[in-house]
Amino acid sequence: MLDYINSDLILSDSADVEGEVAWRSPSNIALIKYWGKYGVQLPCNPSISFTLENAFTETLVQYELKSKPDKGIALDFFFEGELNEAFGSRVQKYLEQLLPIFPFLDQLSLKINSANSFPHSAGIASSASSMSALALCLCTIEDNLFDTLSDDTAFSQKASYVARLGSGSASRSIYSTMAVWGECEGIANSSDLFAVEHSDVHSVFKNFQDDILIVSTGEKAVSSRAGHALMNDNPYATPRFQQAKNRIAALLQTLQAGDLEEFGQIVENEALTLHALMMSSQPSYLLMQPNSLQIIERVRAFRAATKHPVYFTLDAGPNVHLLYPEDIIHEIRPFVEEELLPFCENSTYIPDFVGEGPEEL
Ligand code: DP6
Numbered sequence: 020m021l022d023y024i025n026s027d028l029i030l031s032d033s034a035d036v037e038g039e040v041a042w043r044s045p046s047n048i049a050l051i052k053y054w055g056k057y058g059v060q061l062p063c064n065p066s067i068s069f070t071l072e073n074a075f076t077e078t079l080v081q082y083e084l085k086s087k088p089d090k091g092i093a094l095d096f097f098f099e100g101e102l103n104e105a106f107g108s109r110v111q112k113y114l115e116q117l118l119p120i121f122p123f124l125d126q127l128s129l130k131i132n133s134a135n136s137f138p139h140s141a142g143i144a145s146s147a148s149s150m151s152a153l154a155l156c157l158c159t160i161e162d163n164l165f166d167t168l169s170d171d172t173a174f175s176q177k178a179s180y181v182a183r184l185g186s187g188s189a190s191r192s193i194y195s196t197m198a199v200w201g202e203c204e205g206i207a208n209s210s211d212l213f214a215v216e217h218s219d220v221h222s223v224f225k226n227f228q229d230d231i232l233i234v235s236t237g238e239k240a241v242s243s244r245a246g247h248a249l250m251n252d253n254p255y256a257t258p259r260f261q262q263a264k265n266r267i268a269a270l271l272q273t274l275q276a277g278d279l280e281e282f283g284q285i286v287e288n289e290a291l292t293l294h295a296l297m298m299s300s301q302p303s304y305l306l307m308q309p310n311s312l313q314i315i316e317r318v319r320a321f322r323a324a325t326k327h328p329v330y331f332t333l334d335a336g337p338n339v340h341l342l343y344p345e346d347i348i349h350e351i352r353p354f355v356e357e358e359l360l361p362f363c364e365n366s367t368y369i370p371d372f373v374g375e376g377p378e379e380l
Contacts, residue, residue, distance in 0.1 A: 021315075022119045022212075022372055023140075023177055023180060023181070024119045025120065025122070026119075026122055028121060028122050028123050028161060028164075028165055028167070029122050029123055029126070029341060030084065030123050030126050030164065031140050032088065034084060034090055035084075036082070036083060036084040036127070036164065036196075037082070037083040037084070038081075038082060038083075038160070038163055039079060039080065039081040039082070040079075040111070040156045040159040040160055040163065040379070041077065041078065041079040041080070041156065041379070041380040042077070042078055042081050042152045042155040042156050042159070042311065042377055042378070042379050042380060043075050043076070043077045043152065043377060043378045043380055044075060044076055044078070044148050044149075044151040044152035044155055044192050044193075044376075044377040045070055045071045045072060045073075045074060045075040045148055045192055045374050045376065045377065046070050046071045046074040046075065046076075046145070046147050046148040046192065047068040047069060047070050047071055047147055047188065047192050047198065048068055048071060048229055048332060048340050048342075049066050049067065049068040049188065049191070049210040049332075049334065050067050050069065050270060050285075050286050050289065050332065051064075051066050051067045051263055051266050051270060051285075051289055051295045052066055052263070052289060052290075052292075052334075053066035053187050053188060053200065053201070054246070054247065054259075054293055054296055054335075055247055055250035055251075055253075055256060055259070056187060056247045056250075057259065059184070059269075060137070060183050060184055060187055061211045061212075061259045062187060062200060062201045062211055062265055063250065063256070064140055064163065064201060064259075064263035064267075065197070065199060065200065065201030065202060065203035065206075065209065065263065065264065065267050066188075066191070066199070066200050066201055066263070066267075067191075067197060067199045067200075067270065068188070068191045068197065068198055069126075069196070069197055069224075069227060069229065069342075069373045070191070070192060070194060070195060070196055070197065070198060070373060070374050070375075070376050071229060071371045071372070071373070071374050072372055072373070072374025073369060073372070073374075074135075074136060074137050074143055074148065074231070074369060074371055075135070075136045075148050075152075075379065076133060076134070076135050076136075076145060076148035076149040076151075076152045077133070077134050077136075078089040078131065078132070078133045078149070078152035078153050078155075078156055079131070079132045079133075079156075079380075080129060080130070080131050080153075080156040080160065081129070081130040081131075082127045082128065082129050082130075082135055082160060083127065083128055084126060084127060084128075085126060085127060085128050086128075088126065089125075090125055091115075091125055092111055092114045092115055092118075092124060092125055092129070093125075093127070093128045093129060093309060094107060094110065094111050094114065094129045094130075094131065095107070095129070095130045095131070095279075096110050096111075096131050097130070097131065097132040097133070098132075098133055098134070099134045099135075100132070100134070100264075101132075103197050105217065108196070108244075110153070113150075113153075113184070113185050114129075116184060117157070117181065119162075119163060119183065120181065121157055122305060123164060123165075124157075126201040129193060131153070131156075133149060133152065133153070135148065135149070137369055138236075142230065143233075143338065143369070146185070146186035146189060146243075146377075147186060147188040147189045147191070147192045148187065148189075148192060149189075150182050150185030150186040150189035151178070151179075151182040151189040151190075151192035151193055151377065152192075152377070153182075153185065154178045154181040154182035154185065155178045155182075155193070155377055155379070157178075157181060158174055158177050158178045158181065159379065161235035162174065170340075171178065172349060174341070175193050175194065175214050175216075176215075177213075178193050179191075179193040179194075179200075179213035179214045179215075180212055180213040182336075183200070183213060183214070184211060187200070187247075188200075190213055190214040191214040192376075192377065193214065193374035193376065194214065194215070194216035194217075194373045194376050195216060195218070195374070195378060196216070196217070196218050196220065196224075196225060196373055196374075196375075196376070197216070197217040197218065197220060197224070197274070197373075198214040198215065198216055198217060199214060199215055199217045199267075200213070200214035203264075203267055203268075204264075204268060205268065205271060216305065217271075217274075218291075219275060220274040220275060221274060221275060221276060221277030222277070222293075223277045223279070223344050224274055224277070224373065225373060226342070226344075226345045226373055227342060227343070227344060227345070227372065227373045228341075228342065228343050228345055228348060228351070228352055228370070228371070228372045229340050229341065229342055229371045229372060229373070230340070230351075230355055230368050230369070230370050230371070231338060231339075231340055231341075231368060231369040231370075231371055232314055232338060232339045232340070232341060232355070232359055232360075232362070232363050232368045233338055233363050233364050233365075233367040233368060233369070234308055234310045234314070234337040234338050234339060234362065234363055234364060235308055235310075235337045235338070235364055236364055236367075239335070239336055240304060240306070241297070241304045241306070243335045246297060246300070246335055249301070250296065250300070252300075252301055253296060253299060253300050253301070254299065254344065255296065255301070259292070259296060262292070262324065263289075266288075266289060267286055269281075269285060270282070270285050270286075273285065279328040279344070280328065282330070283328060283330035283342075285331050286331075286342065287330055287331060287332065288295075289332070290331060290332040290333045293333065293334075293335070294306065294307050294333065297335075298330045301321065304336060306336050306337055307333065310331065310362035310363070311338075311339055312335045313362045314331070314339045314359050314362050315331055315339065316346040317358050317359060317362075318330070318331050318339075318359075321354055321358070325350070327343070327347050327350055327351065328343060328344060328347070329341060329342070329343040329347070329351055329354075330342045330343070341355065341359070345372070355368065
């Protein structure tokens with residue numbers, strides 16, 4: 020089994036080490052959902068996502084050799100320019116967990132500055148963009164110090180592996196267009212340990228739109244972490260994991276063929292299945308809100324009336340992602356603005372689309 024434990028990545032005490040690295044990394048929206056995990060952040064089923072473009076995190080890591088060597092991570096964490104102890108202590112724990120992979124981390128003093136392109140309170144999960152941006156920075160630091168990751172594939176794979184340990188969905192944000200995480204028949208090199216890029220898709224999907232309709236910015240009653248854990252006792256867990264495997268196989272064919280109707284059927288059913296799993300957990304819970312359902316009903320009615328290929332998906336929250344091909348944007352936007360924004364908090368939505376993946380800054 021591949022892992023990245025490497026005790027050779029140690030700096031000599033006399034090394035003159037100082038530098039900074041920065042990455043911008045996007046969020047992603049899953050079409051087949053990761054819901055349920057085992058072991059150390061390993062998925063119970065494969066998932067596939069569109070990489071987004073406009074919803075991203077930018078992370079700057081400045082590092083220098085500690086003046087006095089000691090054990091432990093030395094970190095100052097700033098979020099949007101301000102020292103943030105709550106986020107800082109989460110990142111600190113994450114970095115401690117990564118010490119077997121990056122043993123040089125406790126030889127350094129670190130200053131991290133992170134900011135999102137979307138308001139922190141927008142109700143958009145930022146763990147995928149933020150953990151992938153940080154993982155990319157750590158891999159670049161390793162490469163700067165030890166010259167170990169010059170091969171692009173090796174670099175991305177390690178960044179995806181490290182991002183996964185921070186947040187499962189973050190493993191998929193490393194790649195352009197689409198990514199598959201989890202062992203999956205028909206996808207070469209697919210693995211539970213890291214995601215791989217998936218670009219074998221019809222051109223219609225390469226610039227697919229995703230208007231993120233912000234139904235609520237309130238904090239979720241049940242976090243994703245707790246939601247995954249509730250899958251352990253969900254009576255539908257075993258058939259669900261098999262269903263996701265079957266669905267991903269069907270979706271991969273559809274993505275290649277460019278069959279929008281079939282795409283929409285799979286994707287919408289998958290989103291509702293995710294929420295059905297929440298409703299059938301013990302204890303049960305709801306993350307959709309009345310306005311999420313209002314939007315879903317209107318999308319279906321609009322589609323029936325106009326025959327436009329516009330579909331919805333949801334992540335683990337009340338917000339609705341509206342997916343459609345770029346060539347009908349002028350038909351869809353008036354519908355969004357007139358019929359859907361009344362159901363959004365402060366009439367807010369984030370226009371996004373399938374993107375090119377992370378960029379080193
Ligand atoms: C519903 O990746 O946020 O968005 O691994 O505990 O950080 P952790 O969970 P997270 O779960 C994402 C769940 C989802 C589906 C998906 O993105 O595949």
